[in-house]
Amino acid sequence: MSVATETTARSVEKYRVTRSRRNVAWTGLGALVVVVVLALFPYIVYSGTTSIMVQAFIVLILASMWNMLAGYAGLVSVGQQAFVGLGAYFVLILNIHSISMFTALPVAAVGCGVASLPMWWLVSRLRSGYFAIATWVLATTVLLIIEKFPSIGGGTGMSLPHAPNISAALLEAETYWIGLAVTVLALVTVYLLLRSRLGLVLTAIRDDEMAARSSGARVGLARMLVFVVAAIGCGAAGALLAISQLIVQPSAVFSVQWTAEMAFAVIIGGLGTIEGPILGTIVYIVLQQTLASYNAWYLIILGLVAMFVALFARRGLWGLVDEHLHIRLFPVGYWLWAPGSSGRRRRDSTEPGRRGISLRRRGRHS
Amino acid sequence: MAWVNAIIQGILIGGLYALFACGLSLMFGVMKVVNLAHGDLAIIGGYIAVGVIAVTHIPVLWSFVIVVPLMALLGYVLQRTVIQASLDRSILTTLLVTFGLSVVIENGLLEFINADSHSLGVGNAIITSSFSIGSQITIAYLLLLIFVVAVVVLLGLQYFLSMSKYGRLIRAVADDKEAAQLSGVDYRHVFGIAAAIAFGTVALAGIAYGMYSQFSPTTGTDTILLFAFAAVVIGGLGSLWGTLVGGVVLGVAQQIGAQINQSDQLLAGYIVFLAVLALRPQGLVARRAQS
Numbered sequence: 279m280s281v282a283t284e285t286t287a288r289s290v291e292k293y294r295v296t297r298s299r300r301n302v303a304w305t306g307l308g309a310l311v312v313v314v315v316l317a318l319f320p321y322i323v324y325s326g327t328t329s330i331m332v333q334a335f336i337v338l339i340l341a342s343m344w345n346m347l348a349g350y351a352g353l354v355s356v357g358q359q360a361f362v363g364l365g366a367y368f369v370l371i372l373n374i375h376s377i378s379m380f381t382a383l384p385v386a387a388v389g390c391g392v393a394s395l396p397m398w399w400l401v402s403r404l405r406s407g408y409f410a411i412a413t414w415v416l417a418t419t420v421l422l423i424i425e426k427f428p429s430i431g432g433g434t435g436m437s438l439p440h441a442p443n444i445s446a447a448l449l450e451a452e453t454y455w456i457g458l459a460v461t462v463l464a465l466v467t468v469y470l471l472l473r474s475r476l477g478l479v480l481t482a483i484r485d486d487e488m489a490a491r492s493s494g495a496r497v498g499l500a501r502m503l504v505f506v507v508a509a510i511g512c513g514a515a516g517a518l519l520a521i522s523q524l525i526v527q528p529s530a531v532f533s534v535q536w537t538a539e540m541a542f543a544v545i546i547g548g549l550g551t552i553e554g555p556i557l558g559t560i561v562y563i564v565l566q567q568t569l570a571s572y573n574a575w576y577l578i579i580l581g582l583v584a585m586f587v588a589l590f591a592r593r594g595l596w597g598l599v600d601e602h603l604h605i606r607l608f609p610v611g612y613w614l615w616a617p618g619s620s621g622r623r624r625r626d627s628t629e630p631g632r633r634g635i636s637l638r639r640r641g642r643h644s
Numbered sequence: 645m646a647w648v649n650a651i652i653q654g655i656l657i658g659g660l661y662a663l664f665a666c667g668l669s670l671m672f673g674v675m676k677v678v679n680l681a682h683g684d685l686a687i688i689g690g691y692i693a694v695g696v697i698a699v700t701h702i703p704v705l706w707s708f709v710i711v712v713p714l715m716a717l718l719g720y721v722l723q724r725t726v727i728q729a730s731l732d733r734s735i736l737t738t739l740l741v742t743f744g745l746s747v748v749i750e751n752g753l754l755e756f757i758n759a760d761s762h763s764l765g766v767g768n769a770i771i772t773s774s775f776s777i778g779s780q781i782t783i784a785y786l787l788l789l790i791f792v793v794a795v796v797v798l799l800g801l802q803y804f805l806s807m808s809k810y811g812r813l814i815r816a817v818a819d820d821k822e823a824a825q826l827s828g829v830d831y832r833h834v835f836g837i838a839a840a841i842a843f844g845t846v847a848l849a850g851i852a853y854g855m856y857s858q859f860s861p862t863t864g865t866d867t868i869l870l871f872a873f874a875a876v877v878i879g880g881l882g883s884l885w886g887t888l889v890g891g892v893v894l895g896v897a898q899q900i901g902a903q904i905n906q907s908d909q910l911l912a913g914y915i916v917f918l919a920v921l922a923l924r925p926q927g928l929v930a931r932r933a934q935s
Contacts, residue, residue: 348736348740352736354736354739354740354743356680356743399922400918400921400922401921403921404877404921406678406735406736406739407672407677407678407680407735407738407739408678408873408877408881410678410680410739410743411678411680411869411870411873412873412877412921414865414869414870414873415870415873415874415914415917415918416918418866418870418910418914419911419914419915419918422910422911422914423911426907426911534865535747538743538747541740541743542744542747545740545744549740573754573755574751574754574755575751575755577747577748577751578747578748578751578752578755581744581745581747581748581751582744582748584740584744585726585740585741585744585745585748588730588733588737588740588741588744589726589729589730589733589737589741592733592737
């Protein structure tokens with residue numbers, strides 16, 4: 279009897295569950311400082327730098343969205359360029375009707391979210407690889423339909439007719455700030471979403487879909503929600519693209535290259551972690567800027583590195599950091615503190631990304 | 645009469661699409677791998693044919709004698725290395741890796757060759773000509789040849805899979821690779837053989853496309869992968885004859901679209917694909933539930 283009491287008492291008193299092994303308040307503070315410094319950039323760096331930063335913001339938004347799709351919901355979409363393109367075109371259409379392009383951005387993002395619902399209805403009938411190509415076909419179909427309307431530029435595209443009548447420097451700075459704001463909003467949304475109940479459901483699905491289903495997890499609903507949020511995010515990125523370029527060309531905004539970039543950034547940075555896309559985007563931008571004069575070489579190198587990482591370092595660069603330093607800047611899982619331990623045991627099943635992609639097939643087949 | 649012509653042309657071009665699709669279908673059926681680099685590999689087949697013809701001066705029609713074995717070898721090697729390694733990890737990894745491969749091949753071709761279009765001139769007077777039925781219907785011998793090749797390839801695959809010793813092994817491994825392994829079958833080798841066959845058909849598809857039309861590095865994904873996939877889904881997953889039906893339906897839809905408006909050719913095909921996806925999902929999902 280005393281043993282039983284002791285066990286109960288121990289489990290009540292000694293086991294603790296926290297979000298992270300260390301206190302992450304300093305991460306939040308650090309992130310805030312980074313954002314403030316980034317917000318001051320237009321005052322301290324050349325405008326060339328801020329326009330590169332806007333490119334980085336676009337890739338970072340896209341990468342975070344793709345990470346949520348592939349890394350958490352298990353949806354490998356190769357058709358996210360559909361929403362990049364739609365976002366850009368929504369801005370163009372609203373701008374044709376004399377609505378400021380900055381006001382058009384949130385409308386475009388929401389519009390993409392709405393447009394994603396019928397698309398989800400179609401593509402959710404297929405799984406894994408076939409889902410991937412179906413999204414690709416869908417993106418191509420949207421492109422072909424949009425090219426049929428000469429009033430929005432047809433097959434060649436058109437410039438935004440009502441670009442703000444302000445100095446180039448101010449326009450660049452405003453674009454930068456809007457880009458920064460959208461990026462912060464996107465990252466915070468993804469972070470909070472994955473910390474919420476939805477994140478838990480997604481983790482359960484990823485670990486064992488059948489077990490999750492039988493425990494009452496609404497698998498279809500969770501996946502749809504992720505698809506819609508990713509569409510909104512990619513639409514916002516597309517709108518940002520239109521604003522930063524002041525021109526919308528169908529073949530450019532609907533290029534599958536967008537999906538390649540977001541996927542490679544995520545895979546290299548670390549699939550299934552919040553930090554991965556950030557790290558991956560930095561790698562991506564550095565490579566792209568260094569190899570800018572060699573055309574498509576940066577994509578070839580990124581592709582090869584991504585293939586290597588997917589095969590041999592499946593948790594990406596951030597996985598390496600995490601493994602050696604045990605740092606999670608943005609924890610979305612839980613730590614289990616065993617009695618008397620220093621918290622070394624981690625409840626893996628609730629820590630997305632901790633184990634990389636596949637949980638059930640760890641060992642090689644004999 | 646113009647409509648009848650459109651339908652006949654559509655059926656014939658459907659043979660080419662079925663040829664695109666059967667490698668994709670075979671690799672999914674046996675290894676459960678959806679090879680996102682499928683189209684780019686077909687284009688590599690086309691470029692190898694261009695190179696082989698330039699060096700050896702063999703007739704275009706006979707280039708497959710060299711290109712098909714080369715691509716089959718490439719298929720075996722790729723399967724035993726990269727694809728098997730990603731299969732050992734997870735299905736998700738196979739998608740990431742084949743997508744990476746697709747982007748690397750496409751941009752590699754852009755860098756090492758160029759963005760210009762190439763084509764394989766047929767160089768055979770009979771094949772380049774055509775015959776007429778009535779005043780409106782003209783059938784090119786080349787398209788007829790491609791259609792016949794597609795049917796022969798599908799028949800051959802069907803016969804091979806159901807009758808031959810290796811076909812039996814492939815079906816066994818596709819059903820349950822662990823059980824096959826227990827019976828003393830090296831499933832990795834069988835996967836390699838299946839991939840070699842799939843890549844052989846991919847090479848044929850690349851050569852056929854090169855003879856039929858011009859191709860550039862981006863044709864692999866723009867055209868071949870998406871058409872192959874649409875044909876597979878329209879026809880129903882997992883059935884080789886379904887693939888032919890799907891190819892023909894896609895081809896007819898495109899030709900009818902082109903008949904309505906020249907620029908609607910691609911759109912018509914994809915709309916039929918989406919309609920099938922929307923209206924007949926049960927037919928599409930049936931086979932997959934087992935895997």
